[in-house]
Amino acid sequence: MTVASVTTDINIGPFKIPSNAQNMIMNNYADRNKISIELVIPEPMMSRSLATLQWIHNDRKLSLVILSSIYQLPDEGNKISEIINNMSEVNFHFAIEGLNGKGGDFLHKCIEEAKKFMKISMIDSTKTKWSELYEIKKNFN
Amino acid sequence: MDTVNEINSGKGYAIVKIENLENFIQLRKNFIKNLNINSNEDEDIDIVREKIAKMNKSEINKAMINLLKFNNLSEIILNSFPKLVKQLCGEELLIQRRATVIMNVPGKGQAKQWPHYELMSGISPFTYVIWIPMHDLEENSGVYFVELEKSLELIKKEEAQGLVNGPTVLNMMSDQKPVPLKFGEAIIFNPFVLHGNIQFKSNLARIAYNVRFQSFKKPILQKNTDYLKYYKLN
Numbered sequence: 001m002t003v004a005s006v007t008t009d010i011n012i013g014p015f016k017i018p019s020n021a022q023n024m025i026m027n028n029y030a031d032r033n034k035i036s037i038e039l040v041i042p043e044p045m046m047s048r049s050l051a052t053l054q055w056i057h058n059d060r061k062l063s064l065v066i067l068s069s070i071y072q073l074p075d076e077g078n079k080i081s082e083i084i085n086n087m088s089e090v091n092f093h094f095a096i097e098g099l100n101g102k103g104g105d106f107l108h109k110c111i112e113e114a115k116k117f118m119k120i121s122m123i124d125s126t127k128t129k130w131s132e133l134y135e136i137k138k139n140f141n
Numbered sequence: 142m143d144t145v146n147e148i149n150s151g152k153g154y155a156i157v158k159i160e161n162l163e164n165f166i167q168l169r170k171n172f173i174k175n176l177n178i179n180s181n182e183d184e185d186i187d188i189v190r191e192k193i194a195k196m197n198k199s200e201i202n203k204a205m206i207n208l209l210k211f212n213n214l215s216e217i218i219l220n221s222f223p224k225l226v227k228q229l230c231g232e233e234l235l236i237q238r239r240a241t242v243i244m245n246v247p248g249k250g251q252a253k254q255w256p257h258y259e260l261m262s263g264i265s266p267f268t269y270v271i272w273i274p275m276h277d278l279e280e281n282s283g284v285y286f287v288e289l290e291k292s293l294e295l296i297k298k299e300e301a302q303g304l305v306n307g308p309t310v311l312n313m314m315s316d317q318k319p320v321p322l323k324f325g326e327a328i329i330f331n332p333f334v335l336h337g338n339i340q341f342k343s344n345l346a347r348i349a350y351n352v353r354f355q356s357f358k359k360p361i362l363q364k365n366t367d368y369l370k371y372y373k374l375n
Contacts, residue, residue: 014365070366096367098238116371120235121360123265130260130300133362134293134333137266138150140359 001063004039005030006053006072009046013071013114014122015096026066029095035064048072049079054086062090069096070110071118080111144329145228148269153289154330157225159273162325165221168214169275172242172348177207186276186324190345194246201244214240216372218271218352223374225329226354229269233357235369240352245282247343254284256313257306258292259332259353263363266332268355273327275348278319282347284328285317287335295335310335 005026007019017025023040030037039060043052050073053065065087067073074080084104092107093100099110123136147155159165170182173189178196180189193201215236219226226234259270272284287295299307317339320328330336341347355361357371 097370113366113371116357117361117366117369120357123360123362125263125363130305131293131297133260133266134296136360140267 002038002060003035003064003066004041004053004056004060004062005037005066006041006043006050008043008048008050008067008072012069013118015069015071017068022068025068025095029093029098030066033093035066035093037066048074048076050074050083054083057087057090062087064091064093066093066095068094070094070099070114073107073111073114075111075115075118080108083107144225148229148329148331151289152286153292153334154286154328154336156320156322157222157327157329159221159325159327160224161221164217165273165325168217168221171211172208172275175208175210176204178204186348187345190276190348193244193346193348194344196246201246205242205244208242209239211242212239214242214350215352215354218273218350219354219372220375221273222271222327222329227374229329230354230356231358232374234372234374235355235357235361236372237353238368238370240350243347243349243351245338245347247341247346254337255306256287256310256317256335256337258296258335259330260362261306264332264353264368265355265360265362265364267359268332268353269329270332270351270353271327271329272351273349274322274324275350277323278321278347279341279343279345280321281319281339282341282343283319283322284336284338285319286328286330287313287317289331289334292333292335296333313337 007022010016010018041053041056043050074083084107088103091100091102094110142151144155144157169186173180173184174182178192218240219236259268260266295310299305299309319338
C-alpha cells in the first residue's frame with residue numbers, strides 16, 4: 001500500500017501552479033498532516049484523466065493520494081466513472097481546499113464543487129483598479 | 142435606512158442582533174468543549190477567558206489546533222443570522238471554508254490589527270463579513286470602523302499615489318474608537334470599510350469569530366476554492 005502525490009498540468013482550474021510549486025504545496029500538506037509521501041506521480045500536461053495515476057494504482061495498490069486541488073479531478077463523464085470505479089478505496093486529499101475522503105460520493109461531491117466554481121464569473125484583477133471595484137459592485141445587475 | 146442599505150451604501154457596517162441566539166449559545170458551548178482546556182461546556186465564559194489570558198503562545202496555538210475539529214463553524218454562524226444573510230445574498234452562497242476564531246490575549250505584545258479593508262485579501266467586492274464576540278466587550282476591546290464614504294475616499298487617495306494600505310491608512314490607528322458590543326450582537330460590514338483594533342486593558346482574553354460570505358450568483362475575485370465553498374442556507 002503506497003502513498004503518492006500527483007503533479008499535473010500548470011493550469012489547474014483558475015490557478016496557474018508550476019509542478020515544483022505543486023510539490024511544495026503537497027509536501028507541506030503532508031507534513032502538516034503527518035503523512036509520508038512514498039511516490040510522486042507526474043501526469044502529462046494537457047490531460048485531466050489522471051490515467052497515469054490509475055495505471056500505477058493497478059500495479060502498486062495506492063492507499064492514499066494527494067493532489068493540489070479538486071480542479072485536477074476529471075470533469076468528463078467516462079473519465080469520472082473510470083477514476084471512481086478504479087479508485088473507490090483510495091483516500092484522496094486535496095491540499096489547497098484542505099479536503100479529504102474516499103469513495104464515489106466524496107469524489108462526485110468534489111467534482112461537482114469544482115464544476116460549480118468554474119461556472120461563477122470572475123473579476124479579472126489584472127484589468128481593474130481599486131477604485132473601480134466599488135463601481136462594479138454598485139452597478140452589478 | 143434599513144440594515145441592508147446601511148451595509149451596502151450607508152456607513153458600510155451595521156450592528157445587528159443574533160437572530161437565532163439559542164444556536165449561538167450552543168456554538169459557544171461547543172467552542173468551550175473543543176478548546177480542551179479542562180473546561181466543561183457550561184463553564185462561565187469569563188472563567189474561560191481568564192484561563193486563556195494566562196496561557197502562553199504555545200498553549201494558545203495548541204488550543205487553536207484543537208478548534209480545527211470545528212469544521213462547520215461557518216455554517217453555524219450563518220445559520221444564526223438566516224434572515225439577514227438571505228436578504229443580503231439569497232439562499233445560495235459561497236462561504237468561507239473555515240470561519241476565523243480570534244483569541245486576543247491582553248498584555249504587552251497583544252495583537253493589534255492595523256487598519257485594513259477585507260478586499261485586500263482578494264475576496265470579492267460582493268462579500269460581507271460577520272464579526273461576533275463571544276462575550277460582552279470591555280471598553281476599547283472591539284473593532285473600530287471607518288465609514289464607507291471616508292474609506293472609499295482613502296482608497297482613491299492612495300490609488301492616486303500608487304499605494305494600497307500606505308502610511309495614510311496605517312497611521313489612522315491612534316485616534317480610533319472601537320464599537321462597543323454586548324454578547325448577542327454582531328457587526329456585519331462590507332469589504333470596502335477600513336477597520337482594525339487597538340490595544341486594550343483587561344485581565345481577560347477577547348474571543349470572537351468572523352466569517353465571510355457572498356452570493357453564489359455574484360462574481361468572485363481572487364479567492365476561489367482555496368477559501369470558499371458552496372453552501373445553501375437551510
